[in-house]
Each structure stands twice: as C-alpha cells, then as structure tokens.
Amino acid sequence: MCQDRNAKPEPLELQTRILSRNDSAAAHNREHLVERGIFTVNVMGSPGSGKTAVLEATARAFGDVRRVAALAGDLATDNDAARLRRAGMRSGAIETVQACHLDAEMIHHELHHFDLEGVEVLFIENVGNLVCPAVYDLGQSANVVVLSVTEGEDKPLKYPTMFAKADLVLLTKGDLLPHLPSANVSAIFDALARVMPDPRMLPISPLTGEGVKDWIGWLTMSRDAMMAATAVTA
C-alpha cells in the first residue's frame, strides 16, 4: 500500500491503565459487596496447595455456616464448588474454560444470580496459578495466598508479584513436615519478608485443625475493620 505523502504522525499522550475496564468492574463489585457488609477474600495459590481444603475447614469451623459463601473458579469442572457445598458452604462454580485467572466481569456476572442473603464473608477461590490471578483486581477486600510447605522455601522469591500483594499467607500441609527433612518454615518466612512488606504467615492444617481458629479470628477482625472504615466514611 502506498504511503500518503501528506500524512503526518500525530502523537497522542494517554497514560491510561490498560486494564481500566477490569478496574472499573472491580470497583463496582467492591462497592456493592462492601455496602452489603460482605468481606470478600480473593483466595489464590498453586494448584494443589490446599485452597479448597482450607475453605472446607472454614465451613466446618465458622459457627453459622450461612454467614460464609464461596465462588470457586476452575478451567474445567465444578468439583471445588461441589466439595464446598458438601462441607455446608453456599457455593457457585465459575468455569473459565481457557482463562488462567478470574476477572472482575466474571465475578460481576456471577454475583447477579448468586444468593448473598446473610453472607458476611465471601471467598473467591481463584484458578490455581501463582502468576495470572495476581494481575486482575476482582473487587476483593483482601488477598490471601495459600502456600504449602511442599512447594519449596523460595516460592515467594520466584513469584514476587503474587506475594507482594498478599495480606495474609496461609501455610498448609505442615503436618507433612516430619517427612520433609529439608523443609524449613523459617526459611519460607525469610523469603516472604523479602517480597511482602508486612509479612503475615499463618500455619493452618485442615487435617489437625491447627490454625483454623486463628484464621477465623483474622477473618472476623478484618471484616470488623472494614465495617468500621465504612461507618467512618459513610
């Protein structure tokens, strides 16, 4: 194709966020959820780190299970949502098909027909992946990363974006430590403190019940803080 000799380049300064559409949908979700007094947690972690097991234990220990609910994202199957329903938690499945992460519009779409009556804490169990889910804001109030002791001490250093954004890291499978002579929990914390400015790590075991009470305490405290902040700005 011939170039037009009179054509002149015209620079256009923009400085806009490429994911601004996702950001707007996330802001809309957040506003809607916070207004209803729902503390929303984006639960992320590697495949097999124990995200669903943690949420099953949460359902069993929460007291009134009607106050918690979950949306579980997976590339295929609704197995995780079905597991959570069997544990007593109101749950919906989001099949992402090809997408390696959930985005704010998927959550928005799901929230339109998900019953949130009486819910105080909503978990969004993201697709098992330590890279892509960290990029997309969903409208959550907090990010929680589930990390198992079998994944290696340097996992936080390898995936700094994910851990830099975390509000809390739940360390799972600690019951396996007697069989893992080279695993070192203090080395995991050390790695975490180099990528996460205010490192908070809570060992939790759905098997033995270790840490479950503290985890529920953290959820309750965080929701109270959210409610207090909303009351101040209202």
Place this chain on the structure above:
Amino acid sequence: MHEYSIVQSLVDSVAAAVGRREASVQRIDVAIGELAGVDCSLLATAFEVFRDGTLCERATLTIDRIPARWECSRCGGEVPRGGFLRCALCDTPARLAAGDEIVLQRIELEVA
C-alpha cells in the same frame, strides 16, 4: 498465560483513544512494571499474533520496562530490594513506589 487478554485490552484501549478519527496507528508505547506480573516478551509475541485484522495491524509496539522501587510508607526513604522490605530508620513496612504499571503511555497516529 494472560498476556493475550492484556493485548485484547490494549487493542480496545487504543480503539477507544482513536475514536472516530480517520487515522492509522503507527506506534504504541506501553509501560510494564517489573512486578506487574506481565512477561514483556510474551506480551510482544501476543501482540504480533493478535494485531492482525485490528487497527493496530501496522503499529510497532514499544515496551518500557519499569524497575521495581520500594520506599518507606512513612518517611519515603528508599528501601533496597532483596532485603527485608522495612525501613532501616523507622521499621515501617515499605510500599511499592514504582514497578506495578500496566499502562498505555501514548500512541502515534498517521492522519491523512
């Protein structure tokens, strides 16, 4: 690999900026932070594949990689990377001052 969905959003952002103008996009400048969770070479590959048939077909993509920079969230002093992310002077947790950008900086249009 989410770089394809980022390119989709990039093309949409460029289309919104061009609007109804009769112009072709010659150049696209983006800034990607080191801690943005985006792989620059995958982004460039995704752009090559995805731009066909879009208004970005003839555009060159320039990616400016922004290094991560941490600073004290209280006194603003620099907190060196690699070590614990707390201020050496006041022990306050650091905050990310730069390095999480996924930004469309500018485009260059050829207007007839």
